[in-house]
Amino acid sequence: MTAHPRFATVLLAALPVMLIAGCASGDRLSSAVQGSAPPTTAATATQTFTCPADEVESDGSTPKSYEPDGTLPAFDELPDGSTMAEIRDRGALRVGVSADTLLFGARNPLSGEIEGFDIDMLKEVAKAIFGVGDDVAYDLLDFVVIPYSQRIPKLRSGEVDIVAHTMTINCVRWQQIAFSSEYYTSGQRVLVEVTSPYASIDELEDAGATVCVPEGSTNQEKLADYPGIKAVAVPDISDCLVALQAGEVQAITGDDTVLAGLGAQDPSTAVVGPSFTAEPYGLGMPAERVDLVKFVNALLEEMRTDGRWQSIYDRWLLGTLGPQTPPSARYAREEP
Amino acid sequence: MARGVAKGGSTPARLRAWMIATAVVAVLFGVLSATGVDRRASSLRAADEASQQLIAVQDVQVRLVHADAIARENYLRGGIEDGAKRATYASELAAVSDGLVSVANSVLPNEAATLAGVSTQLSRYSGLVEQARANNRQGFPVGAAYLRTANTLSTEMAIDLQSVQVSLRQQVNDNLDRADKAGAWLHVIGWPLVIMLVAGGAWVAARFRRLLNVPVALAGLVTLLMLVVGGTVQASAMSDAESATAGQLQAADLAAQARSASFTAHAQEFGTLIARGSGGDDSAWQTSISTSELALDRLCSVAGECGLKTDLDSYTEAHAAVRSSDNAGDWDAARESSLDGEAAMTFAAFDSASSETAATLGEQAAIAMSSAADGLATLRVLAFLAGLVIAALVLVGYSQRLREYR
Numbered sequence: 242m243t244a245h246p247r248f249a250t251v252l253l254a255a256l257p258v259m260l261i262a263g264c265a266s267g268d269r270l271s272s273a274v275q276g277s278a279p280p281t282t283a284a285t286a287t288q289t290f291t292c293p294a295d296e297v298e299s300d301g302s303t304p305k306s307y308e309p310d311g312t313l314p315a316f317d318e319l320p321d322g323s324t325m326a327e328i329r330d331r332g333a334l335r336v337g338v339s340a341d342t343l344l345f346g347a348r349n350p351l352s353g354e355i356e357g358f359d360i361d362m363l364k365e366v367a368k369a370i371f372g373v374g375d376d377v378a379y380d381l382l383d384f385v386v387i388p389y390s391q392r393i394p395k396l397r398s399g400e401v402d403i404v405a406h407t408m409t410i411n412c413v414r415w416q417q418i419a420f421s422s423e424y425y426t427s428g429q430r431v432l433v434e435v436t437s438p439y440a441s442i443d444e445l446e447d448a449g450a451t452v453c454v455p456e457g458s459t460n461q462e463k464l465a466d467y468p469g470i471k472a473v474a475v476p477d478i479s480d481c482l483v484a485l486q487a488g489e490v491q492a493i494t495g496d497d498t499v500l501a502g503l504g505a506q507d508p509s510t511a512v513v514g515p516s517f518t519a520e521p522y523g524l525g526m527p528a529e530r531v532d533l534v535k536f537v538n539a540l541l542e543e544m545r546t547d548g549r550w551q552s553i554y555d556r557w558l559l560g561t562l563g564p565q566t567p568p569s570a571r572y573a574r575e576e577p
Numbered sequence: 578m579a580r581g582v583a584k585g586g587s588t589p590a591r592l593r594a595w596m597i598a599t600a601v602v603a604v605l606f607g608v609l610s611a612t613g614v615d616r617r618a619s620s621l622r623a624a625d626e627a628s629q630q631l632i633a634v635q636d637v638q639v640r641l642v643h644a645d646a647i648a649r650e651n652y653l654r655g656g657i658e659d660g661a662k663r664a665t666y667a668s669e670l671a672a673v674s675d676g677l678v679s680v681a682n683s684v685l686p687n688e689a690a691t692l693a694g695v696s697t698q699l700s701r702y703s704g705l706v707e708q709a710r711a712n713n714r715q716g717f718p719v720g721a722a723y724l725r726t727a728n729t730l731s732t733e734m735a736i737d738l739q740s741v742q743v744s745l746r747q748q749v750n751d752n753l754d755r756a757d758k759a760g761a762w763l764h765v766i767g768w769p770l771v772i773m774l775v776a777g778g779a780w781v782a783a784r785f786r787r788l789l790n791v792p793v794a795l796a797g798l799v800t801l802l803m804l805v806v807g808g809t810v811q812a813s814a815m816s817d818a819e820s821a822t823a824g825q826l827q828a829a830d831l832a833a834q835a836r837s838a839s840f841t842a843h844a845q846e847f848g849t850l851i852a853r854g855s856g857g858d859d860s861a862w863q864t865s866i867s868t869s870e871l872a873l874d875r876l877c878s879v880a881g882e883c884g885l886k887t888d889l890d891s892y893t894e895a896h897a898a899v900r901s902s903d904n905a906g907d908w909d910a911a912r913e914s915s916l917d918g919e920a921a922m923t924f925a926a927f928d929s930a931s932s933e934t935a936a937t938l939g940e941q942a943a944i945a946m947s948s949a950a951d952g953l954a955t956l957r958v959l960a961f962l963a964g965l966v967i968a969a970l971v972l973v974g975y976s977q978r979l980r981e982y983r
Contacts, residue, residue, distance in 0.1 A: 274834060341718030341721045479722035480725070
C-alpha cells in the first residue's frame with residue numbers, strides 16, 4: 242500500500258517536465274526589413290501664383306524682359322559681386338536641361354553628350370561668361386537633367402543658374418522666375434499616327450479623344466480650353482511617345498518644335514493641324530538674378546545680329562521646321 | 578465479509594467497466610498521439626515547403642532586379658553594349674521566367690495568381706527594355722522613356738513578389754504554430770491515462786490485497802515511457818524546426834533581401850546617371866541601400882556573416898564619389914566609375930561574395946528545415962502500437978482479478 246502514494250508522487254513531479262518538453266521556444270521568421278532615406282528638409286506648402294492685372298500684356302504679346310545695360314561686357318570685365326562674376330569664379334555654369342528632347346536637348350548615346358538647340362544657346366552663355374571657345378564651353382556646363390515639372394522648382398531652389406528647356410514665357414511664370422527675351426517662337430500643335438483619322442485639336446475634341454501632355458507645362462494649361470479631350474499628363478513628353486506607341490493615347494500635344502523631335506524618332510507619326518497657341522521660348526533664371534537676365538539679353542542681342550542665332554537654328558532645326566528668323570526682343574520691364 | 582460480499586456483487590462489474598474504460602482510453606491514446614505526431618510532422622513539412630518556396634521566390638526577385646540593373650547599365654553604355662553583360666541579362670530573365678512557373682506550381686492559389694500576373698508583366702518588361710535598347714542604339718532619346726517605363730514595371734513586379742514573400746513567411750510561421758499545438762495531443766490524453774492506471778492499480782491492490790498487478794504496472798510504465806520518449810522526440814523536432822527557422826532560414830532570407838535591395842540601388846545609380854546630372858535626388862538609392870544595410874546588420878547578428886557589410890560599405894563609399902562627381906558636373910568621371918571604375922569593382926566584389934553566401938545559406942536552410950521532421954514517422958507508428966500494447970496489458974491485468982470471482 243505504501244508504494245502507491247510514492248508512485249503517484251513521482252508521476253506528479255514528472256508531469257511539468259513532460260509538459261515543458263513538449264513546449265516550443267517560439268522562434269519564428271521575422272518580417273522583411275525596410276530601410277529609409279535620411280530625412281530631408283520639410284516640404285514647403287504649395288503656393289499658387291496668379292498674374293496681376295497690370296502684368297497682362299494688353300495685346301496678348303510676350304511679357305517684356307529686362308533691357309540690357311549697354312553692350313555685352315567681356316568676361317574679364319564682369320562687375321564684381323555680380324552673378325556672372327560669381328559663376329565665372331565658380332568655374333561652372335549650372336544648367337537645367339532636358340536630355341530627351343531631340344533637336345533641343347538630348348543625350349547622344351554614342352558620345353554621351355547632351356546636344357541640341359537649347360544646349361548651344363547655353364554654350365554661348367558659357368562662352369560669354371568664361372571667355373572660352375566653342376570647344377571648351379561644353380565642359381564648363383554643369384548639367385542637371387530635369388523633367389518639365391522641375392524647371393521652376395530647380396531655379397527657385399538655386400540648384401541651377403539657368404534653365405534652357407523649351408520653356409514658354411508667360412506672366413504667371415514671371416511671378417516665380419525671370420526670363421530672358423524670347424529666343425525662339427514655337428506653337429502648340431498635335432502629333433498623331435499617320436493612320437489617325439484626326440487632323441487637328443478640334444477634331445480630337447469632337448471625338449472625345451485621349452491626348453497626352455507633359456505635366457506642369459503650358460501645353461497642359463492650354464489643353465483645359467478643350468474640355469472634350471481626355472488629358473493624360475505624364476512627367477516628360479518622351480513618355481507621351483511611349484504612350485502613343487503603346488496605343489494608350491490617340492495624340493500628343495506640345496510645342497511643334499518638341500513634336501518635331503518626337504516625329505523624328507518615329508516615322509509613323511506626323512505633326513498635324515495649325516498651331517493653336519503662340520509659345521515664346523525664354524531662358525529661365527532665378528527672379529532675383531536681374532543682372533544675369535540683362536547679361537543674357539545682351540548676349541541674345543548680339544547673337545540675333547551677328548548670325549550666331551541663325552547658325553544654331555540652321556544646324557538643328559532648319560531641316561525639320563524650315564527657315565526662320567530670330568524673334569525680336571521686348572524690353573522695358575521694371576526691375577523689382 | 579458480509580459487507581464485502583454485499584459489495585462484491587458489484588465489484589466485478591465495476592472492475593470490468595474500469596478495465597474497458599481504461600483500455601478504450603489506451604487505444605485513444607495510441608490513435609490520438611499518432612495523429613498528433615502526424616499533424617506535427619505534416620505541419621513541419623508544410624513549413625519546410627513554404628520556406629523552400631520563399632527562397633525560390635526571393636531568388637526570382639534577386640534575378641529580376643539584377644537583370645534590371647544590367648539593362649540600365651547597358652543603356653548607360655550607349656550603343657556599344659557589354660556582350661557578357663547582355664548574356665547575363667538574358668540568362669537572368671530566362672531564370673526569372675522559369676522560376677515563376679516552377680514556384681507557381683507549388684504555392685497556394687492566391688500566390689499562384691500573383692506570380693502568374695508577374696509572368697505576364699515580365700513579357701511586357703522585356704519588350705520595353707528591347708524598345709529602349711533599339712531606340713538607344715539609334716540615338717533616339719525616347720529610349721530613356723521606355724527604360725523608365727520598364728523600371729516602373731520592374732518595381733511593380735518586385736512589389737508583387739514581396740507580397741508573395743510576406744505570405745510565405747506567414748505560412749512558415751503559421752505551420753510552426755500548428756506543429757507546436759499538435760504536440761500537446763500526446764500529453765492531453767497520456768496523463769489522464771496514467772492517472773487512470775495509477776488509480777485503477779491502487780484500487781485493485783487495496784481490494785484484492787495484492788501489492789502490484791504486473792500487467793497494469795507495465796501498462797503504466799509503457800505509457801510513461803511513451804510520454805517521455807514521445808515528448809522528447811516531438812520537442813526535439815519542434816526545436817530543430819524553430820532553430821532552423823530562426824537560424825539558417827532567417828539568414829538566407831536576410832541575405833536575399835540584402836542582395837535584392839543592393840541590386841535595386843545599383844540600378845538606381847545607373848538611372849540617375851542616365852538622367853544625367855539629376856542624381857541630386859539620391860533618396861531612392863539611399864532607401865534601397867539602407868534596406869540592404871539593415872538586412873546585413875541582422876545577418877551579422879543572426880549568422881555571424883559580417884563580412885558582407887564591409888563589402889557593401891566599400892561600394893557605398895564609391896557610390897558617394899560617383900554622386901559627388903556627377904553633382905559637381907563631372908558626369909564622365911561619374912559614368913566611368915559607375916560602369917568600369919571603383920563603384921563597378923566594389924559592387925562586383927559585393928555581388929560575388931553575397932551570391933556565394935546567399936547560396937550557401939539557402940542550401941543550409943533547405944537541409945535544416947527538411948530534416949526537422951526526421952524521426953516523427955517512426956514515433957507515429959510507435960505511439961499507435963503503444964496504445965494497443967497498453968490496452969492489451971490493461972485487459973490482461975484486470976482479467977486476472979476478474980477470474981478470481983469465477
